[in-house]
Amino acid sequence: MINKIGQIMLYVNNQEEAVTFWTEKVGFHVISDDNDGHGMR
Known part of the structure; x- marks a missing residue:
């Protein structure tokens, strides 16, 4: 089970x-x- 999220990267067209x-x-x-x-940001 995931209890904590440190970082998530999402690729999008309009930042x-x-x-x-x-x-x-x-x-x-x-x-x-x-x-x-x-x-890139």
């Missing part, structure tokens, strides 16, 4: 829309937001 959904609708918090300079 800003995904952040808005997970923070405003689901109630999650962004801990880190890194940009590799090539369009």
Whole structure:
């Protein structure tokens, strides 16, 4: 049984829309937001 989740990676087409959904609708918090300079966050 899973008791704790440390990190989940989801690949999405619109990163800003995904952040808005997970923070405003689901109630999650962004801990880190890194940009590799090539369009990947």
